[in-house]
Amino acid sequence: MEMVSEAMQHLFLIYMAVTLVTGGALVLVWRHDRQQVFCGLLGVSHLIWAFKPAMYILWRQPEPVWHHLGTVGMMVMTTAYLMLVILGFSHLSGRRLSRRQVGTATVGLALLSWIFGQVHPALAQGATAAVSTAVGLVLVYWLRRFSLIEQACGVLLVLLGLAQFIYVVEGDAGLAVQVTVACVLRLLLGLALLYAAFQRSTDGIRTMRDRFMQLIERSHQGVTVFRGARVVYANPAFRRIYGLPRTGDLSEVMSRPWIEATVPEADQAQASARSRSILRGEVDQLYWEGERVSLDGRRLHLRFSAWQVDWDGEPALQMVVTDDTDRHDAMQARLWQATHDELTGLPNRSALLQRLRTLFDDPALPGLSLVLLDVDRFKLFNDAHGNHIGDEVLKGLARTLTAAVDGHAEVMRLGEDEFALLAVAPEANRVTDEVTRLVRDALVQPLVLPQHQFFLDVSMGAAIHPSVADDPEGLLQAANAAMVRAKAIPGTSVQHAEAHAKRGMAxxxxxxxxxxxxxxxxxxxxVYQPKVKAADATLVGFEALVRWDRPGQGRISPLDFIPAAERTGLIVPLGALILTQACRQIAAWRAQGHPVVPVAVNVSPLQLLDSGFPQAVMNTLRDFQVPPALLTLEITESAAVTHMEQAREQISQLRAQGVDVALDDFGTGFSSLNMLRSLPLHTVKIDRSLIDPLPAPEAIAVVKAICDLASVLHLEVVAEGVETAEHAQAALGAGCDVLQGYFYAKPLESIQAAQWLAGVR
Structure with a gap:
């Protein structure tokens, strides 16, 4: 068998170089854009086919070993090349082949190559040419409705198949012509495929841009972009928030007069400083909130986030504005209710604890005096004159104490007939004596009420930081212990806590x-609280809620032990125990033959920070043979915002394994469109604080806005805290998909939950 000439070898090298370059370029395009799968497949086919001349040269060798190696190599390459071409163009045309079709075609092509190769090489080449041409014609048909450049790819493939007939007809004499033609056609095919990939990438980018613009234009959050003091874009929500016309010039926005009209004077310098720090690259992104005034005079409470973007080749500032006025006002009202006594208007026990924690967090705290005061024999007022007189006594005492210690201490009502006097001063001992003396002097006089006058005796217990206690709970406990001792002394009395009161820490x-x-x-x-479909109240899931059956103390609410678990890090093993129990119960219900629904389990921020958490979840599911679809993990909004990057990674891993993830307590923290868009969530749970005001029109508007946003992002919406029929009806009307709350059921024991699964309520 004759050797290949040197000129032919040079021609082969040129052909190999062209094929390798085009194949490598296609593979690089695929690596840059993994959506262009056809580029990867066809690029690999080119890389394989580039070595066909090398196999041909081996086949022409006189030594049997090299000759047979070349024969086998050409058969394998031909089969692999044709299959990759078929797969690549099937992706290009949107036609997916099944595994059976791919396997059948591969075996068929391999057998065809082997059979004809055994008869005669020319016959094998002719069969390959015929198959290549036939494949090309099929692909031309597949691509008939696509762009001209994609149709040209099919035509070039047909021409490559036809070019192989040159060798079949002319033999070695036509080999140079065939290689030259194939080289040109390969180059053209590679260029056509690269252009098709570029065209598809451009179309994809345009589609994504259009979708993003639609999302921004219809967003309830204001979005604006400005360079310097000139606004280059503002969506309708931004115009609405600031009271701007729907259309028209925006040249005045962000100008000095505009800022002076909308931004409080105290915040104006900070506003400019924030913009400069972002544009200088000192920070990547900033979040803030504050009071603003719209151009039509409305008082606003807005939340902002801003970052630098490239706009037409120049640095610009993009800002997202959330109108939080309704929620802020409602929260302030609820906060006042939560931290103040309804009867007297004084701060309550929660406010005292919050105030103490704030003070103890201040390293410069000079000294602190806490006096707890309890009315002696207060029950007699209620028994003798009725509860309304008892209430009047408490209100009158509140006024008396406030007037007596004005300027010396803060007055708070902690409970039925218990008050607290809190003073911050370097000389805490002296201030304590002064405050208790003022109270004694005030109570020497009778408490004057309409139609009544009463003399009151009180028992006071005083505790001082730092001499008595080093933490809020210890100080409160020490003062309470001193007050209990004071109650044993007749008449108005005061007792001071001693250092041993620190036993509260023990x-x-x-x-x-x-x-x-x-x-x-x-x-x-x-225990398991049902979640029902909003439309017809059918059961769609449970939320697993933990309770502590503490020996000797009975069942304890999570409000009493979850904070301690989070403070000590015990929330991680506790969370693992909860997940195990939930999966064990799901497995038990399945074994009993019940139609099981998904069970939601709460996840703490500490668990979310554990990189091994997703794998631990999957191991637990596998241990109990529970399908991932039957488990939902609920993360709090605050945890998602605080640990956004970790949350995104963990949630992505869980969703990839089939576990749904819900964002709990939505509406209580830094809710934002960016967060919902960034996290691969399945469900949004609206916090009960937003459901409780329903069916008030403004509350419905807030819930509906969340539901509309969730619908755009394809998220399921669960309303928790549904306690009345009015709540349920309003939540359904606003667009909530699932409802949860006492209106349907309190948390159930597993046996009662099984009855729900069986359809018995």
Whole structure:
């Protein structure tokens, strides 16, 4: 068998170089844009086919070993090349082949190459040419409705198949012509495919841009972009928030007069400083909130986020504005209600604890005096004159105490007949004596009420930081202990806490140790609150809620132990125990033959920060043979915002395994369009604080806005805290998909939950 000439070898090298370059370019396009799968497949086919001349040269060798190696190599390459071409163009045309079709075609092509190769090489070449041409004609048919450049790819493939007949007809004499023609056609095919990939990428970018613009234009959040003091874009929501016309010039926006009209004077300097820090690259992104005034005079509470963007080749500032006025006002009202006594208007126990924690967090705290005051024999007022007189006594005492210690201490009402006097001063001992003296002097006089006059005796217990306690709970406990001692003394009296009152910290430590033992001994149990479809109240899921059956104390609410678990890090093993119990219960219901619905389990921020958390979840599901679709994990909004990057990674892994993830307590923190768009969530749970005001029109508007946004992002919406028929009807009308709350059922034991699964309520 004759060797290949040197000139032919040079021609082969040119052909190999062209094919390798076009194949490599196609593979690089695929690596840059993984959506262009056809580029990857056809690029690999080119790379394989580039070595066909090398196999041909081996086949022409006189030595049998090289000759047979070349024969096998050409057969394998031909089969692999044709299959990759078919797969590549099937992706290009949008026609997906099944595994059976791919396998059948591969085996058929391999057998065809082997059979004809055994008869005669020319016959094998002719069969390959015929198959290549036939494949090209099929692909031309597949691409008939596509762009001209994509149709040209099919035609070039047909021409490549026809070019192989040159060797079949002319033999070695036509080999140079065939290689030359194939080289040109390969180059043209590669260029055509690269242009098709570019065209598809451009179309994809245009589609994404159009979708994004639609989302921004219809967003309830204001979006604006400005360079310097000139606004280059503002969506309708931004115009609406600031009271701007729907259309028209925006040249005045962000100008000095505009800022002076809309931004409080105290914030104007900060507003400019924020813009400069972002544009200088000192920070990547900033979040802030504050009071603003619209151009039509409305008082606003807005939340902002801003970052630098490239706009027409120049740096610009993009800002997202959320009108939080309704929620802020409602929250302020609820906060006042939560931190103030309804009867007297004084701050309550929650406000005292919050104030103490704030003070103790201040390293420059000079000194602190806390006096707890309890009315002696207060029950007699209610028994003798009725509760309304008792209420009048408490209101009158509140006024008396406030007037007596004005300028010396803060007055708070902690409970039925218990008040607190809090003073911050370097000389805490002296201030304590002064405050208690003022109270004694004030109560020497009778408490004057309409139609009544009463003399009151009170028992006071005083505790001082830092001499008595080093933490809020310890100070409160020490003052309470001193007040209990004072009650044993007749008449108005005061007792001071002693240093041994720090034993309160020992009690706290004991509680934490009990929590550790409770986790080790699995003293925790789950109850299940149903979630129902809003339209017809059919059961669609449960939320698993944990309870602590503490020996000797009965069942304890999570409000009493979850904070301690989070403070000590015990929330991680507790969360693992809860997940295990939930999966065990799901498995038990399945074994009993019940039609099981998904069960939601709450996840703490500490669990979310654990990189091994997704794998731990999947291991637990696998241990109990529970399908991932039957488990939903709920993360709080605050955890998602605080740990956005970790949350995105963890949620992505869980969703990829089939576990749905819900964003809990939505509406209580830094809710934003960017967060919902960035996190691969399945469900949004609207916080009960937004459901409770329903069916008030403004509350419905807020819930509907969330539902509309969730619908655009293809998220399911769950309303929690549905306690009345009015709540349920309003939530359904606003667009909520699923409802949860006492109106349908309180948290159920597993046996009662099984009855729900069986259709018995």
């Amino acid at each position: 009690a706290l430590l004991t509680a934490e140790q009990s929590l550790r033992a409770g986790i080790r001994n699995e003293e925790f149990a789950l």
